[in-house]
Amino acid sequence: RKEVEQDPGPFNVPEGATVAFNCTYSNSASQSFFWYRQDCRKEPKLLMSVYSSGNEDGRFTAQLNRASQYISLLIRDSKLSDSATYLCVVTPDFFGGSQGNLIFGKGTKLSVKP
Amino acid sequence: NAGVTQTPKFQVLKTGQSMTLQCAQDMNHNSMYWYRQDPGMGLRLIYYSASEGTTDKGEVPNGYNVSRLNKREFSLRLESAAPSQTSVYFCASSVSLSTGGGQPQHFGDGTRLSIL
Numbered sequence: 434r435k436e437v438e439q440d441p442g443p444f445n446v447p448e449g450a451t452v453a454f455n456c457t458y459s460n461s462a463s464q465s466f467f468w469y470r471q472d473c474r475k476e477p478k479l480l481m482s483v484y485s486s487g488n489e490d491g492r493f494t495a496q497l498n499r500a501s502q503y504i505s506l507l508i509r510d511s512k513l514s515d516s517a518t519y520l521c522v523v524t525p526d527f528f529g530g531s532q533g534n535l536i537f538g539k540g541t542k543l544s545v546k547p
Numbered sequence: 548n549a550g551v552t553q554t555p556k557f558q559v560l561k562t563g564q565s566m567t568l569q570c571a572q573d574m575n576h577n578s579m580y581w582y583r584q585d586p587g588m589g590l591r592l593i594y595y596s597a598s599e600g601t602t603d604k605g606e607v608p609n610g611y612n613v614s615r616l617n618k619r620e621f622s623l624r625l626e627s628a629a630p631s632q633t634s635v636y637f638c639a640s641s642v643s644l645s646t647g648g649g650q651p652q653h654f655g656d657g658t659r660l661s662i663l
Binding site: 465467475476477478479482520524534535537538539540 | 580587588589590592595605637644650651652653654655656657
């Protein structure tokens with residue numbers, strides 16, 4: 434099983450739609466979780482951290498389910514500018530993982546159409 | 548506030564040539580990283596530096612060397628470029644090493660490297 438898995442998409446949705454991405458991770462001892470956004474031919478940028486209690490930032494809501502080892506990102510009222518690839522990112526535990534650094538999923542591509 | 552700055556933005560090399568990719572951050576971060584990103588492969592860690600004076604191998608270190616010149620700068624060197632090293636290279640930094648501490652990383656805007 435890969436360390437971090439995401440549905441590659443693409444997700445093609447109309448403006449105003451609600452869209453949800455899921456991500457699963459294999460290391461149950463993973464400590465921290467993030468969603469990054471990457472525009473075409475640009476660098477990844479931190480979108481939001483994912484907390485155990487769930488967190489919301491405007492139209493974006495992130496949830497963590499440690500028991501099932503998955504993370505979700507919900508985008509409400511999609512905008513054209515939300516079109517990008519969304520990367521699920523996990524930090525390993527103190528003693529393992531990719532030499533102690535962020536582990537990136539391959540990303541889910543979102544395309545919001547007018 | 549520039550954040551993480553990478554140079555050059557684009558480079559074309561011939562097989563066997565060498566070059567150094569430069570990275571500097573102005574956020575007073577302790578940890579720095581080099582990644583490569585290839586289509587369908589996602590981001591893969593090449594080398595990282597937990598703090599000034601230390602460097603460690605990541606997932607794909609072969610064919611690369613790094614130097615943590617000071618707290619601000621972390622360079623990546625290709626000694627003898629090969630076509631398999633054609634990729635987009637990203638430098639990143641974080642307050643401290645990401646292990647267990649939940650520190651997000653901030654990325655430079657990348658170097659697009661083609662090796663013929």
